[in-house]
Amino acid sequence: MNVNWNYPTTIRAGEGRVSEIAQICRERDMSAPLLVTDPGLAKLPMTENILEAARADGLRIGLFSDVKPNPTGANVAAGIAVFREGGHDGVIALGGGSGLDAGKAVAVAANQSCSLWDLEDVGDNWLNADPEKIVPIIAIPTTAGTGSEVGRVSVIVKEDEERKVLIFHPLMMPGCVILDPELTVGLPAVLTAATGMDALSHNLEAYCSPMYHPLAEGVSIEGIRLIKEHLPTAVAKGSDIEARRQMLVASTMGATAFQRGLGGMHALAHPLGAVYDAHHGTLNAVLMPYVLVANREVISERIARLARYLELPPTFDGFLDWVLELRNEVGIPNNLSALGIGEDRLGEIGEMAVADPSAGTNPIVHDAAAYSQIATRAVRGTL
């Protein structure tokens, strides 16, 4: 089922469409793209196929894959060096979050006179970049969760400060996205579940955000419905191409929707991920019901409306029960202690959660003590 969409950017969705890569490069005046991905993906046939197809078409394509699971400033710097030495004129970002974020960061920073960190998402920093020098980006997700293929941000670890930095520029939105579900069928069930729950958290926190953005709200509602219908199948039967396709689209929808902002799940998952090195999607999945309950007072009516659309009992509890069932069905633990997280640093985590940008669009302004309390409940498994 091949379809082309025009927002939030140009999207080509359908089985096998990665084969159009050479044609897309030519349409975008790229003759020497640099393929940026992670070392695991670099070894897979799908990557070799892309390289071969591009070469067969006469493109001078390069490969850079020295990218950590949480891409670092050093990774981006090394990618930029390869980009410049190879005389490349565009980036093909392939992967889960790491390959996509690293590729986007290389594309925005490779030809700038300012440093990558000068583009940290603070104030109007993005104006430090010369937009004319940002090279075209084609993004190809291989997981259904991050949605980075339609995001204008890369998350890069700044090593000397031991923190994750958001690099932002409007032109980091890839000019073309290929949503080819065949690239995701090999993903193990445990990662399908964790990334799929990440996509759910994006859609759900966007839906609960107080920002006025009805387009994004609509996108999030339908994204959640797709996940409800298809995530269990994608986890149970990874070769089901229909479920894989719907999840890939739902993931893109999550990131499209969260231009409304995120909330408490991400505000807590970010510091917990940094401190405990736990999987981002799994953290969001574990935290989801605890944050929902903490926000219950102001989101009940809104969640009831969503529950009606999902054919659940049209109440907050009807929706909450579904989240708990889904989480269980796809094999996500019920508490953070199952991820090796204890209670000793939760005061600090609460402080970091309040400072996280995602806290700004949580439907309730929780203080650090409240976030510590949510995390404590999540560690203990007491809703």
Place this chain on the structure above:
Amino acid sequence: MNVNWNYPTTIRAGEGRVSEIAQICRERDMSAPLLVTDPGLAKLPMTENILEAARADGLRIGLFSDVKPNPTGANVAAGIAVFREGGHDGVIALGGGSGLDAGKAVAVAANQSCSLWDLEDVGDNWLNADPEKIVPIIAIPTTAGTGSEVGRVSVIVKEDEERKVLIFHPLMMPGCVILDPELTVGLPAVLTAATGMDALSHNLEAYCSPMYHPLAEGVSIEGIRLIKEHLPTAVAKGSDIEARRQMLVASTMGATAFQRGLGGMHALAHPLGAVYDAHHGTLNAVLMPYVLVANREVISERIARLARYLELPPTFDGFLDWVLELRNEVGIPNNLSALGIGEDRLGEIGEMAVADPSAGTNPIVHDAAAYSQIATRAVRGTL
């Protein structure tokens, strides 16, 4: 409530934001924009305010308003002449459908060596235009219905063939849209109703389209909810700025959603409008229940889902009853004969409906006889 959105294009929404026009022109390197609108709007203070604000800011702004309710090729040609003589470098398209469509057509065609008609939306005709020569467009809707501010098409009457021609180019999507509800408060109730029902038809036909486009599907669902909540108020109390704002956004959502395609309402409204010169939105509103019933067999489940979201009885009939009530509440007649349309040319209308591009995404492929039958029921008022 001022918000900025990034898809399907750059949108600035909020009361009073038309005052940002000069700043937006500068950001887009426009120093001599041509304001294109219709003669009625040209006389209103809102237009004079825009011109004055631009002049005060040092912009060399021009005005062209010789635009008919259904803009003609001659209108566009005259606008292009003014554009060229004035040495303009961009277009501000202000209005309902006519001002917006005329402005967009001037912007795409003014500097081309091909003619406007060479860009008719057939095959790859849009490749006839040199994209570098299309000037920037800022769109400012003054009605909540057409959604042309986020469309990539203008409908222009080709006089010698007595038909409406769709002019298409991807770059006819305005680069910036201002959704300022204060510009719509003066719209009379009868036009608020007709245009609002047009916005409903866009969202509803997009929702029922068989095209795979979940983002658009989500947008349409929420667009319909906004119309359900706010159209009655916008009609009954035109000064209600909240209702006006929500309707303006719902209208933008309708056109964003109908990248999925439209359906039988528009397939019939187009020829009926051409033959009987009736208002497009009113036609869609009258036709709505008849087309829904004709599609009932394949859309029942989908409509029931929508009805649930809208807190209606979750059945096709629950939704249909709401459409009939809403139509009545906002003063739309129940049948086409109330618009002066008889049965004598409905055979011909059926043939034209089948040939209309909107018929291609109706959930059922109706033949000409079936469309004639739908129109006959709509004339007689027998559902």
